[in-house]
Amino acid sequence: MQYQPHRFSVAPMMDWTDRHCRLFHRQLTRHALLYTEMVTADAVLYGDRERLIGFDNSEHPVALQLGGSDPAKLAEAASIGAQFGYDEINLNVGCPSDRVQEGAFGACLMAEPQLVANCIAAMQRAVQVPVTVKCRIGIDDQDSERDLQRFIETVADAGCTQFTVHARKAWLKGLSPKENREVPPLDYARVYKLKQAREDLAIVINGGIGTLEEAEEHLRYVDGVMLGRAAYQTPYILAHVDRRFFGQTAPLATRQEALSGLIDHTKRHLARGGRLNTIVRHTLGIMHGLRGARHFRRFLSENATGEDAGIDVLLAAIDMARVAETWQREFTTQDA
DSSP, X not given: OOOOGGGEEEOOOTTTSSHHHHHHHHHHOSSSEEEEEEEEHHHHHHSOHHHHHOOOGGGOSEEEEEEOSOHHHHHHHHHHHHHHTOSEEEEXXXXXXXXXXXXXXXXXXXXXXHHHHHHHHHHHXXXXXXXXXXXXXXXXXXXXXXXHHHHHHHHHHTTOOEEEEEEEEEOTTTOOHHHHTTSSOOOHHHHHHHHHHOTXXXXXXXXXXXXXXXXXXXXXXXXXXXXXXXXXXXGGGGGGHHHHHHOOOSOOOOHHHHHHTTHHHHHHHHHTTOOTHHHHGGGTTTTTTSTTHHHHHHHHHHHSSSTTOOHHHHHHHHHHHHHHHHHHHHHHHHHO
Protein backbone atom coordinates (compact mmCIF):
# COMPACT_ATOMS: atom_id res chain seq x y z
CA MET A 1 0.00 0.00 0.00
CA GLN A 2 1.45 3.38 -1.01
CA TYR A 3 1.70 5.63 2.02
CA GLN A 4 -0.71 8.54 1.71
CA PRO A 5 -0.99 10.54 4.96
CA HIS A 6 -4.30 12.09 3.88
CA ARG A 7 -5.90 8.62 3.83
CA PHE A 8 -6.71 9.21 7.51
CA SER A 9 -6.32 12.52 9.31
CA VAL A 10 -7.41 14.24 12.50
CA ALA A 11 -9.21 17.51 11.83
CA PRO A 12 -7.90 20.92 12.84
CA MET A 13 -10.05 22.01 15.80
CA MET A 14 -9.82 25.37 17.54
CA ASP A 15 -8.82 25.13 21.21
CA TRP A 16 -8.29 21.38 20.85
CA THR A 17 -5.58 20.31 18.40
CA ASP A 18 -2.70 22.21 19.97
CA ARG A 19 0.82 20.81 20.20
CA HIS A 20 0.02 18.87 23.40
CA CYS A 21 -3.02 17.23 21.83
CA ARG A 22 -1.10 16.30 18.69
CA LEU A 23 1.74 14.78 20.70
CA PHE A 24 -0.79 12.70 22.61
CA HIS A 25 -2.51 11.53 19.43
CA ARG A 26 0.87 10.62 17.98
CA GLN A 27 1.36 8.13 20.81
CA LEU A 28 -1.61 6.23 19.38
CA THR A 29 -1.01 6.45 15.63
CA ARG A 30 2.28 6.87 13.80
CA HIS A 31 0.80 7.46 10.36
CA ALA A 32 -2.37 9.56 10.58
CA LEU A 33 -1.93 13.12 9.38
CA LEU A 34 -2.34 15.62 12.22
CA TYR A 35 -3.33 19.27 11.84
CA THR A 36 -2.72 22.36 13.92
CA GLU A 37 -5.50 24.61 15.03
CA MET A 38 -6.16 27.33 12.47
CA VAL A 39 -3.58 30.11 12.83
CA THR A 40 -4.09 33.39 11.00
CA ALA A 41 -1.41 34.59 8.62
CA ASP A 42 -1.11 37.82 10.62
CA ALA A 43 -0.49 35.83 13.82
CA VAL A 44 2.32 33.91 12.13
CA LEU A 45 3.85 37.10 10.73
CA TYR A 46 3.63 39.24 13.85
CA GLY A 47 3.01 36.92 16.83
CA ASP A 48 5.03 34.56 18.99
CA ARG A 49 5.83 31.97 16.36
CA GLU A 50 7.25 29.33 18.65
CA ARG A 51 4.15 29.45 20.83
CA LEU A 52 1.76 29.53 17.89
CA ILE A 53 3.27 27.07 15.43
CA GLY A 54 6.13 25.35 17.22
CA PHE A 55 5.88 21.56 17.32
CA ASP A 56 7.80 18.47 18.31
CA ASN A 57 9.53 16.46 15.59
CA SER A 58 7.69 13.35 16.73
CA GLU A 59 4.44 14.88 15.47
CA HIS A 60 5.24 14.20 11.79
CA PRO A 61 3.36 13.97 9.53
CA VAL A 62 1.79 17.26 10.60
CA ALA A 63 0.11 20.07 8.66
CA LEU A 64 -0.19 23.76 9.45
CA GLN A 65 -3.62 25.24 8.82
CA LEU A 66 -3.61 28.93 7.96
CA GLY A 67 -6.43 31.44 7.85
CA GLY A 68 -6.36 34.57 5.74
CA SER A 69 -7.29 36.13 2.42
CA ASP A 70 -4.23 38.22 1.50
CA PRO A 71 -2.12 36.24 -0.99
CA ALA A 72 1.15 37.97 -0.05
CA LYS A 73 0.66 37.47 3.68
CA LEU A 74 -0.41 33.87 3.23
CA ALA A 75 2.60 33.18 1.05
CA GLU A 76 4.95 34.59 3.69
CA ALA A 77 3.19 32.69 6.48
CA ALA A 78 3.33 29.49 4.43
CA SER A 79 7.05 29.99 3.88
CA ILE A 80 7.58 30.39 7.62
CA GLY A 81 5.56 27.24 8.25
CA ALA A 82 7.62 25.30 5.74
CA GLN A 83 10.80 26.55 7.40
CA PHE A 84 9.46 25.27 10.72
CA GLY A 85 9.22 21.86 9.07
CA TYR A 86 5.51 21.31 8.44
CA ASP A 87 4.70 18.58 5.92
CA GLU A 88 1.72 20.42 4.44
CA ILE A 89 0.22 23.89 4.49
CA ASN A 90 -3.59 24.00 4.49
CA LEU A 91 -5.80 27.01 3.79
CA ASN A 92 -8.99 27.23 5.84
CA VAL A 93 -11.99 27.95 3.63
CA GLY A 94 -14.51 26.34 5.94
CA CYS A 95 -14.60 28.00 9.36
CA PRO A 96 -17.91 29.88 9.85
CA SER A 97 -17.15 31.82 13.06
CA ASP A 98 -18.03 35.51 13.34
CA ARG A 99 -14.41 36.41 14.05
CA VAL A 100 -13.27 34.69 10.90
CA GLN A 101 -15.97 36.36 8.81
CA GLU A 102 -14.98 39.77 10.16
CA GLY A 103 -11.48 39.05 8.94
CA ALA A 104 -12.83 38.17 5.47
CA PHE A 105 -11.55 34.60 5.46
CA GLY A 106 -12.73 31.13 6.36
CA ALA A 107 -15.99 29.86 4.86
CA CYS A 108 -16.97 33.22 3.41
CA LEU A 109 -14.13 32.76 0.89
CA MET A 110 -16.21 30.10 -0.85
CA ALA A 111 -18.04 33.04 -2.42
CA GLU A 112 -14.71 34.22 -3.91
CA PRO A 113 -13.11 31.24 -5.64
CA GLN A 114 -10.74 33.37 -7.71
CA LEU A 115 -9.36 35.03 -4.57
CA VAL A 116 -8.80 31.59 -3.06
CA ALA A 117 -7.05 30.54 -6.27
CA ASN A 118 -4.81 33.59 -6.06
CA CYS A 119 -3.95 32.74 -2.44
CA ILE A 120 -3.14 29.13 -3.33
CA ALA A 121 -0.98 30.16 -6.27
CA ALA A 122 1.00 32.59 -4.11
CA MET A 123 1.46 30.01 -1.34
CA GLN A 124 2.61 27.36 -3.79
CA ARG A 125 5.21 29.69 -5.24
CA ALA A 126 6.57 30.23 -1.72
CA VAL A 127 6.95 26.60 -0.59
CA GLN A 128 7.91 23.15 -1.81
CA VAL A 129 5.51 21.22 0.45
CA PRO A 130 1.90 20.53 -0.62
CA VAL A 131 -0.60 23.37 -0.28
CA THR A 132 -4.15 22.13 0.29
CA VAL A 133 -7.63 23.51 0.97
CA LYS A 134 -10.28 22.62 3.55
CA CYS A 135 -13.74 23.85 2.59
CA ARG A 136 -17.48 23.22 2.92
CA ILE A 137 -19.86 21.96 0.24
CA GLY A 138 -21.29 25.48 0.09
CA ILE A 139 -22.40 28.54 2.04
CA ASP A 140 -25.74 30.26 2.52
CA ASP A 141 -27.66 30.28 -0.76
CA GLN A 142 -25.02 28.31 -2.65
CA ASP A 143 -26.89 25.06 -2.95
CA SER A 144 -25.92 23.24 -6.10
CA GLU A 145 -23.27 20.81 -7.17
CA ARG A 146 -22.36 23.33 -9.83
CA ASP A 147 -21.37 25.93 -7.21
CA LEU A 148 -19.06 23.47 -5.47
CA GLN A 149 -17.58 22.22 -8.73
CA ARG A 150 -16.95 25.77 -9.92
CA PHE A 151 -15.13 26.56 -6.68
CA ILE A 152 -13.03 23.38 -6.85
CA GLU A 153 -12.22 23.82 -10.54
CA THR A 154 -11.14 27.43 -10.09
CA VAL A 155 -8.83 26.59 -7.18
CA ALA A 156 -7.55 23.42 -8.85
CA ASP A 157 -6.63 25.45 -11.92
CA ALA A 158 -4.29 27.40 -9.63
CA GLY A 159 -2.48 24.17 -8.79
CA CYS A 160 -4.24 22.77 -5.73
CA THR A 161 -4.54 18.99 -5.99
CA GLN A 162 -5.98 18.08 -2.57
CA PHE A 163 -9.24 19.24 -1.00
CA THR A 164 -10.75 18.26 2.32
CA VAL A 165 -14.50 18.83 2.08
CA HIS A 166 -16.72 19.12 5.14
CA ALA A 167 -19.95 17.61 3.82
CA ARG A 168 -22.19 20.35 5.26
CA LYS A 169 -23.06 23.81 4.09
CA ALA A 170 -22.13 26.68 6.37
CA TRP A 171 -24.82 29.23 7.16
CA LEU A 172 -22.86 32.41 7.83
CA LYS A 173 -25.98 34.22 9.02
CA GLY A 174 -28.25 32.72 11.61
CA LEU A 175 -26.21 29.80 12.93
CA SER A 176 -23.42 29.72 15.50
CA PRO A 177 -20.15 27.87 14.78
CA LYS A 178 -21.38 25.01 17.00
CA GLU A 179 -24.71 24.87 15.15
CA ASN A 180 -22.85 24.90 11.84
CA ARG A 181 -21.15 21.68 12.91
CA GLU A 182 -24.48 20.00 13.65
CA VAL A 183 -27.55 21.64 12.08
CA PRO A 184 -26.96 21.77 8.31
CA PRO A 185 -27.63 18.27 6.97
CA LEU A 186 -24.73 16.12 5.86
CA ASP A 187 -24.54 15.48 2.14
CA TYR A 188 -21.84 12.89 1.63
CA ALA A 189 -23.15 12.09 -1.84
CA ARG A 190 -22.16 15.54 -3.05
CA VAL A 191 -18.56 14.89 -2.02
CA TYR A 192 -18.64 11.48 -3.70
CA LYS A 193 -19.89 13.08 -6.92
CA LEU A 194 -17.12 15.65 -6.72
CA LYS A 195 -14.56 12.84 -6.65
CA GLN A 196 -16.26 11.12 -9.57
CA ALA A 197 -16.07 14.36 -11.55
CA ARG A 198 -12.45 15.07 -10.62
CA GLU A 199 -10.65 11.77 -10.36
CA ASP A 200 -7.35 13.63 -10.77
CA LEU A 201 -7.78 15.34 -7.39
CA ALA A 202 -7.29 13.89 -3.92
CA ILE A 203 -10.63 14.37 -2.15
CA VAL A 204 -10.83 13.90 1.62
CA ILE A 205 -14.23 13.78 3.32
CA ASN A 206 -15.00 15.31 6.72
CA GLY A 207 -18.07 15.87 8.86
CA GLY A 208 -20.03 13.69 11.25
CA ILE A 209 -17.83 10.60 10.89
CA GLY A 210 -18.03 8.86 14.25
CA THR A 211 -16.38 5.46 13.83
CA LEU A 212 -13.59 3.75 11.92
CA GLU A 213 -16.21 1.53 10.28
CA GLU A 214 -17.88 4.61 8.83
CA ALA A 215 -14.50 5.90 7.71
CA GLU A 216 -13.78 2.66 5.85
CA GLU A 217 -17.12 2.92 4.07
CA HIS A 218 -16.32 6.45 2.87
CA LEU A 219 -13.02 5.24 1.45
CA ARG A 220 -14.97 3.31 -1.14
CA TYR A 221 -15.78 6.66 -2.75
CA VAL A 222 -13.05 9.16 -1.79
CA ASP A 223 -9.31 9.22 -1.18
CA GLY A 224 -9.24 10.03 2.50
CA VAL A 225 -11.25 10.56 5.65
CA MET A 226 -10.85 13.18 8.35
CA LEU A 227 -12.24 12.68 11.86
CA GLY A 228 -12.71 15.52 14.30
CA ARG A 229 -14.75 15.25 17.46
CA ALA A 230 -14.76 11.43 17.46
CA ALA A 231 -10.97 11.36 17.41
CA TYR A 232 -10.75 13.92 20.19
CA GLN A 233 -13.50 12.67 22.48
CA THR A 234 -12.73 8.95 22.08
CA PRO A 235 -9.03 9.07 21.22
CA TYR A 236 -8.28 5.38 21.67
CA ILE A 237 -9.88 4.69 18.31
CA LEU A 238 -6.68 6.19 16.88
CA ALA A 239 -4.75 3.17 18.15
CA HIS A 240 -6.44 1.09 15.44
CA VAL A 241 -5.78 3.51 12.57
CA ASP A 242 -2.35 2.30 11.47
CA ARG A 243 -3.54 -1.28 11.04
CA ARG A 244 -6.86 -0.51 9.39
CA PHE A 245 -5.83 2.32 7.08
CA PHE A 246 -2.08 1.99 6.55
CA GLY A 247 -1.51 -1.76 6.57
CA GLN A 248 0.77 -1.76 9.60
CA THR A 249 1.20 -4.87 11.76
CA ALA A 250 2.85 -3.44 14.88
CA PRO A 251 1.09 -4.13 18.21
CA LEU A 252 -1.57 -1.62 19.24
CA ALA A 253 -0.44 1.04 21.66
CA THR A 254 -2.12 0.56 25.04
CA ARG A 255 -3.74 3.40 26.91
CA GLN A 256 -1.05 3.08 29.54
CA GLU A 257 1.67 3.43 26.88
CA ALA A 258 -0.03 6.44 25.29
CA LEU A 259 -0.18 8.26 28.60
CA SER A 260 3.35 7.19 29.54
CA GLY A 261 4.58 8.70 26.28
CA LEU A 262 3.65 12.10 27.69
CA ILE A 263 5.86 11.90 30.80
CA ASP A 264 9.02 13.54 29.41
CA HIS A 265 7.03 16.17 27.51
CA THR A 266 5.04 16.97 30.65
CA LYS A 267 8.17 17.28 32.80
CA ARG A 268 9.65 19.76 30.33
CA HIS A 269 6.39 21.69 30.14
CA LEU A 270 6.14 21.94 33.93
CA ALA A 271 9.80 22.96 34.22
CA ARG A 272 9.08 25.89 31.88
CA GLY A 273 6.26 27.03 34.15
CA GLY A 274 3.42 25.41 32.23
CA ARG A 275 0.38 23.91 33.88
CA LEU A 276 -0.43 20.23 33.94
CA ASN A 277 -4.01 20.59 32.77
CA THR A 278 -2.83 22.17 29.52
CA ILE A 279 -1.66 18.68 28.56
CA VAL A 280 -3.87 16.19 30.36
CA ARG A 281 -7.16 17.85 29.37
CA HIS A 282 -6.67 16.21 25.97
CA THR A 283 -6.53 12.74 27.54
CA LEU A 284 -9.89 12.73 29.35
CA GLY A 285 -11.52 10.44 26.79
CA ILE A 286 -8.76 7.83 26.61
CA MET A 287 -10.59 5.47 28.98
CA HIS A 288 -13.89 5.66 27.11
CA GLY A 289 -15.62 2.28 27.23
CA LEU A 290 -13.50 0.90 30.05
CA ARG A 291 -14.46 0.24 33.64
CA GLY A 292 -13.29 3.22 35.70
CA ALA A 293 -13.55 5.78 32.90
CA ARG A 294 -15.74 8.13 34.92
CA HIS A 295 -13.42 7.93 37.94
CA PHE A 296 -10.44 8.64 35.64
CA ARG A 297 -12.07 11.77 34.22
CA ARG A 298 -13.13 12.99 37.65
CA PHE A 299 -9.66 12.39 39.09
CA LEU A 300 -7.99 14.48 36.40
CA SER A 301 -10.65 17.19 36.50
CA GLU A 302 -10.23 17.56 40.24
CA ASN A 303 -6.47 17.15 40.53
CA ALA A 304 -4.86 18.44 37.33
CA THR A 305 -6.26 21.96 37.26
CA GLY A 306 -4.44 23.51 40.21
CA GLU A 307 -1.38 25.70 39.73
CA ASP A 308 0.70 23.27 41.78
CA ALA A 309 -0.50 20.10 40.02
CA GLY A 310 2.57 18.03 39.19
CA ILE A 311 3.79 14.95 37.41
CA ASP A 312 2.48 12.75 40.22
CA VAL A 313 -1.06 13.34 38.95
CA LEU A 314 -0.16 12.04 35.49
CA LEU A 315 1.64 9.05 37.02
CA ALA A 316 -1.47 8.22 39.04
CA ALA A 317 -3.59 8.47 35.89
CA ILE A 318 -1.21 6.09 34.11
CA ASP A 319 -1.62 3.60 36.94
CA MET A 320 -5.41 3.87 36.61
CA ALA A 321 -5.11 3.05 32.92
CA ARG A 322 -2.88 0.06 33.69
CA VAL A 323 -5.38 -1.33 36.20
CA ALA A 324 -8.35 -0.78 33.88
CA GLU A 325 -6.65 -2.42 30.90
CA THR A 326 -5.49 -5.36 33.00
CA TRP A 327 -9.04 -5.89 34.25
CA GLN A 328 -10.37 -5.57 30.69
CA ARG A 329 -7.95 -8.21 29.39
CA GLU A 330 -8.77 -10.60 32.21
CA PHE A 331 -12.51 -10.04 31.82
CA THR A 332 -12.30 -10.60 28.07
CA THR A 333 -10.28 -13.78 28.55
CA GLN A 334 -12.74 -15.15 31.09
CA ASP A 335 -15.69 -14.26 28.88
CA ALA A 336 -14.11 -16.08 25.94
